[in-house]
Amino acid sequence: MLRLGFQLLGGAKTLQPSLSIRVEQIRTTYVLERRYPPHLDKKNRPPKNLKTKNFIYDEIENTNLKKEPDLKLILTSFVEGVGLKNEVVTVRPNFGRFKLLATGLAVYASPENLEKLKRDLENSKNDVQTTLHSSRYAELTRRDLAMRILVVLVNQENPWTIEKWHIRAAFRRSGIWVPDHAIKMGDRPISGPNLELEKKHFLVTVTINNLETTPVRCMIRNWSTLPELRLPRVDNYMEPPFEPVFEDERQVISTLPLPVFCLKKSVAS
Amino acid sequence: MSGFKTRITILNRLPDCYQKFFREWKYGPQAPVHYIPEEGKWKRNPETGEVKIIQNKPIPLTYPKEFDDGLWGGEALVRGFQKRKQLQRRVPHFWFPSLIKSVLHSEILDKRMEITVTHRTLRLVDQHYGLDSYILETPPQDLKSNLGIKLKRSLLLALAKQDFLPNNPAKREELLQKYQKHIIPLEEAEWYGLTLAEALEKLGKVEQPKVQGPAINQPLKIKFREEFIQQLKAEQEENQPPPPPSSKPSWASSLNPFKFNKSV
Amino acid sequence: MSSWTVLRNLAQIGSVYIGSRCMVQQQQRFVCSLTATSSLLVSRVPLLSQQRYAARKGTRDRKTKKKNKAEIAKKEEFVPYKEKLAKLHVPEGPRRMVEVNKPEVVDDVYFTRHFMTQSMSLADAVQFHRETNHPSVYNSPEALITMKVELDMQLQKKNRYLDNFSRILIMPHRFEYQPIRKVLAFCKTQETQDEAVKAGADAVGGVDLIKRIQSGEVPLTDYDYFIAHNNMMADILPLRGLLKRKLPNVKSGSIGINMTKMVAMFSKGLEFASTRDAYELDYGLVETPFGNLTMPTEELEANFSAILKDIESCRAKPTGAFITRCYVLSPPSPERFVVSTDPYVKIKKAAESSSSSSSEDEDSDTEKEEGDSRNQTRAVKQQ
Numbered sequence: 001m002l003r004l005g006f007q008l009l010g011g012a013k014t015l016q017p018s019l020s021i022r023v024e025q026i027r028t029t030y031v032l033e034r035r036y037p038p039h040l041d042k043k044n045r046p047p048k049n050l051k052t053k054n055f056i057y058d059e060i061e062n063t064n065l066k067k068e069p070d071l072k073l074i075l076t077s078f079v080e081g082v083g084l085k086n087e088v089v090t091v092r093p094n095f096g097r098f099k100l101l102a103t104g105l106a107v108y109a110s111p112e113n114l115e116k117l118k119r120d121l122e123n124s125k126n127d128v129q130t131t132l133h134s135s136r137y138a139e140l141t142r143r144d145l146a147m148r149i150l151v152v153l154v155n156q157e158n159p160w161t162i163e164k165w166h167i168r169a170a171f172r173r174s175g176i177w178v179p180d181h182a183i184k185m186g187d188r189p190i191s192g193p194n195l196e197l198e199k200k201h202f203l204v205t206v207t208i209n210n211l212e213t214t215p216v217r218c219m220i221r222n223w224s225t226l227p228e229l230r231l232p233r234v235d236n237y238m239e240p241p242f243e244p245v246f247e248d249e250r251q252v253i254s255t256l257p258l259p260v261f262c263l264k265k266s267v268a269s
Numbered sequence: 270m271s272g273f274k275t276r277i278t279i280l281n282r283l284p285d286c287y288q289k290f291f292r293e294w295k296y297g298p299q300a301p302v303h304y305i306p307e308e309g310k311w312k313r314n315p316e317t318g319e320v321k322i323i324q325n326k327p328i329p330l331t332y333p334k335e336f337d338d339g340l341w342g343g344e345a346l347v348r349g350f351q352k353r354k355q356l357q358r359r360v361p362h363f364w365f366p367s368l369i370k371s372v373l374h375s376e377i378l379d380k381r382m383e384i385t386v387t388h389r390t391l392r393l394v395d396q397h398y399g400l401d402s403y404i405l406e407t408p409p410q411d412l413k414s415n416l417g418i419k420l421k422r423s424l425l426l427a428l429a430k431q432d433f434l435p436n437n438p439a440k441r442e443e444l445l446q447k448y449q450k451h452i453i454p455l456e457e458a459e460w461y462g463l464t465l466a467e468a469l470e471k472l473g474k475v476e477q478p479k480v481q482g483p484a485i486n487q488p489l490k491i492k493f494r495e496e497f498i499q500q501l502k503a504e505q506e507e508n509q510p511p512p513p514p515s516s517k518p519s520w521a522s523s524l525n526p527f528k529f530n531k532s533v
Numbered sequence: 534m535s536s537w538t539v540l541r542n543l544a545q546i547g548s549v550y551i552g553s554r555c556m557v558q559q560q561q562r563f564v565c566s567l568t569a570t571s572s573l574l575v576s577r578v579p580l581l582s583q584q585r586y587a588a589r590k591g592t593r594d595r596k597t598k599k600k601n602k603a604e605i606a607k608k609e610e611f612v613p614y615k616e617k618l619a620k621l622h623v624p625e626g627p628r629r630m631v632e633v634n635k636p637e638v639v640d641d642v643y644f645t646r647h648f649m650t651q652s653m654s655l656a657d658a659v660q661f662h663r664e665t666n667h668p669s670v671y672n673s674p675e676a677l678i679t680m681k682v683e684l685d686m687q688l689q690k691k692n693r694y695l696d697n698f699s700r701i702l703i704m705p706h707r708f709e710y711q712p713i714r715k716v717l718a719f720c721k722t723q724e725t726q727d728e729a730v731k732a733g734a735d736a737v738g739g740v741d742l743i744k745r746i747q748s749g750e751v752p753l754t755d756y757d758y759f760i761a762h763n764n765m766m767a768d769i770l771p772l773r774g775l776l777k778r779k780l781p782n783v784k785s786g787s788i789g790i791n792m793t794k795m796v797a798m799f800s801k802g803l804e805f806a807s808t809r810d811a812y813e814l815d816y817g818l819v820e821t822p823f824g825n826l827t828m829p830t831e832e833l834e835a836n837f838s839a840i841l842k843d844i845e846s847c848r849a850k851p852t853g854a855f856i857t858r859c860y861v862l863s864p865p866s867p868e869r870f871v872v873s874t875d876p877y878v879k880i881k882k883a884a885e886s887s888s889s890s891s892s893e894d895e896d897s898d899t900e901k902e903e904g905d906s907r908n909q910t911r912a913v914k915q916q
Contacts, residue, residue, distance in 0.1 A: 029344055029366055029367060029387065029388065029389060030303065030347070030364045031302075031303060031304065031305060032303050032304055032328060032347060032349070032364065033304065033305070034304075034328075035352060037326075038326055040321070040322060040324055041324060047326075050326070050329070052350075055348070055349040055350050056349065056350045056351070056352050056359050057328070057347070057349045057350070057351070057362075057364075059364075060305070063388075063389070064367055064388055068388075068392065071395060093391070093392075093395065097371075097391060097395070098371075098372075101374070102372055102374065102381070108395070108398040108399060110398035112447070113398075134640070135639045135640050136639070137636075137639060137640055137643065137647075138640055138642075141640060141642055141643060141644060144644065145642075153670055153671070154669060154670065155668065155669050155670060155671070155672045157672065158668040158669055158672055159669070160669035160670075161669075165664055166664075166669070166670070168664075169661065169664045169665055169670070172661065172868065173665065173867065173868060175644060175645050175646055176642070176643070176644055176645065177638075177642065177643050177644075177645055177651075178642050179641055179642070181641075182641060182642050206642060207642075208640055208641065208642040209640050209641055209642070223670075223671070224672075225671070225672045225673065225865075
């Protein structure tokens with residue numbers, strides 16, 4: 001269907017269609033049906049001509065409005081967020097066609113290709129498939145973690161020493177699931193109550209699937225159960241400069257990528 | 270119909286492989302795209318029990334000029350009418366396919382091509398696991414457009430000559446193995462996918478050397494006439510007196526355009 | 534004209550005098566009538582137009598008045614204030630958390646918002662809340678631990694939903710939460726009266742107490758619940774008008790033999806109720822604490838499973854999941870965890886019943902269950 005919508009920008013006074021035409025095209029594939037089917041042809045006679053009546057059609061289906069089925073592909077290399085090399089993945093058709101097939105990152109999962117893949121895997125059974133990436137999301141998670149500043153809440157009245165479970169709970173509170181074995185902390189203890197440590201950074205190391213490793217900045221924030229004892233509210237407390245707890249960690253803390261909202265601010269300014 | 274007849278007579282002079290291709294391309298039955306064909310040979314009316322034959326008459330399609338530059342996957346323009354209400358006069362209506370530009374990759378030609386396609390084409394390419402298989406496995410009447418036919422021709426030629434991918438012989442062998450059933454002899458491949466005009470030109474080139482050779486059925490009249498003319502020419506040369514020696518220069522040579530100026 | 538001929542005939546037949554008088558009279562009458570009609574005919578055109586105009590004006594007014602009246606009547610339709618208020622604050626999204634197009638968890642470290650929510654065991658959730666409410670962090674180690682249970686209130690019929698229910702339950706392990714409620718017990722014999730007093734009933738009495746209540750000596754507003762021994766069933770019936778819904782009955786469990794248990798349940802049991810969403814009618818929610826963080830995990834688990842089983846007994850449909858999701862919270866900790874209810878509640882699968890629908894026993898079972906659930910809901914209404 002071709003629709004030409006004329007929208008006159010200058011109102012009815014100025015009729016200048018060349019300037020103000022808005023062409024809106026909606027084109028779709030149709031499956032049609034004759035409302036009046038033609039008469040049957042006779043045996044051993046030339047077929048009858050169609051009448052105008054036979055050209056009246058009813059739309060019975062519009063294939064373009066249907067949801068296309070997913071594509072099954074074999075990845076030829078690691079694709080972030082999609083899969084590992086030699087993995088059979090199911091993706092949306094247009095993403096598969098234009099992002100994976102057109103760039104050569106994947107091939108169709110045809111029976112021949114699947115057989116070939118099977119043969120290849122059998123031949124290369126001895127060496128490990130990939131030691132670069134543990135899973136399709138691990139690299140993305142690692143990058144996001146490196147940008148994070150983890151807020152570790154500590155009580156400003158009771159004595160504390162930061163332990164592994166403090167970090168785990170802090171991660172969990174900020175929406176990141178990290179098990180105990182993935183966290184590695186420094187040897188030096190950090191303990192309080194100590195208001196001088198407010199807004200100071202220290203590092204922990206997170207290992208994803210025993211492979212991807214990244215240091216993560218942690219920021220100490222004091223908190224009290226009694227509202228009158230709480231420290232005054234500070235805005236933009238996650239913005240640089242970052243003060244380290246231990247002076248030798250200053251280098252790493254400043255070189256880790258900034259959080260996204262800091263980057264946006266710097267671009268805007 | 271007269272034009273059709275003359276074409277047929279011309280077609281008969283072309284090789285059989287081209288005739289077969291041409292008839293398939295132009296008059297072969299197309300896959301149903303814009304309608305759903307009824308299955309079976311006969312059908313019975315459930316109420317009256319009357320048996321009728323099933324005749325599927327395809328919906329006539331119109332091929333615009335742009336059709337030849339793309340791969341529309343069997344879709345084309347449908348010109349017809351809509352009857353929107355029972356008591357309303359029918360309204361002319363055109364059903365257009367939705368066209369998009371897309372990049373398709375050919376393994377054999379080792380090229381990425383920007384082609385105007387429809388969503389159906391993309392789906393067909395996916396179903397055939399690649400552009401090459403789609404084009405090779407689809408009959409010419411379904412490819413229909415000049416671009417599709419030319420692509421098929423170039424693929425068949427490349428397969429017949431076995432000269433594609435000069436830098437990657439391993440891949441070439443693999444592809445030859447893959448498309449084994451589509452390989453046809455080179456003579457047939459050279460005729461495949463030509464338009465009628467191109468085929469006639471090619472026919473002319475093939476037939477020309479035959480015409481330039483010795484004429485077999487030349488009438489004697491012409492031969493004798495030529496002999497007679499030769500004879501007359503020879504006689505004329507004999508009888509002609511030698512040209513007189515040029516003793517006196519013509520008056521024009523004595524003229525000197527610069528002499529007058531010099532004297533002045 | 535025919536009348537003229539008739540008159541002539543009459544004149545010919547009758548006496549001349551009388552006849553002539555008659556004729557004259559008749560003629561006069563006719564003339565009069567004729568003039569009247571002719572005058573009407575003459576004056577009709579101008580008269581009519583005036584009359585019509587006036588009439589039309591009147592009808593218009595009448596109609597407009599009618600219309601206005603109808604509009605006013607429409608406007609004055611009463612809408613309760615609460616409903617009006619609720620209509621102003623229509624929630625944006627669905628009440629249930631919907632997770633679409635999210636992948637399953639693959640790694641051991643992941644961002645929870647990008648993946649499907651993982652449910653955990655109650656022990657883990659309690660442990661995590663203890664960590665967050667630890668003295669070194671939020672400093673509230675004695676915080677209450679609460680469960681939020683989402684329910685599917687859809688009944689088997691379309692557009693029919695389970696009514697809100699409220700329950701009282703004796704916890705396997707008691708914890709300080711609700712104040713102790715006052716219970717009045719009707720018992721005939723001295724033994725049962727002693728038993729009730731021992732259990733902690735605030736007032737005990739027999740037939741004389743009923744008479745005192747009827748006379749107004751004992752104020753009913755002092756007591757939250759009324760229970761009765763089995764042998765007092767007939768005697769308390771006159772109190773129906775006074776107690777109304779609080780009248781002891783078998784279905785709510787306020788009539789029985791074991792006075793100790795009944796008194797304990799109504800005075801110290803955990804009271805909780807479901808709330809149905811005003812917009813999403815099949816969404817029900819039960820929110821109740823089930824212990825303190827200081828209690829051992831096994832005790833918490835026992836309480837948790839007791840509450841879940843009690844909620845499950847009020848189920849709306851005989852098949853399918855009634856409890857759709859269960860959160861465990863512990864304020865001031867901002868976290869909430871989805872706890873899997875599978876170990877505590879058996880899910881009745883719809884597929885099983887449909888596959889064995891041919892057997893009549895199963896069907897009758899389901900009917901029974903349905904009946905039970907109905908009874909329970911009824912019992913709840915009475916409270």
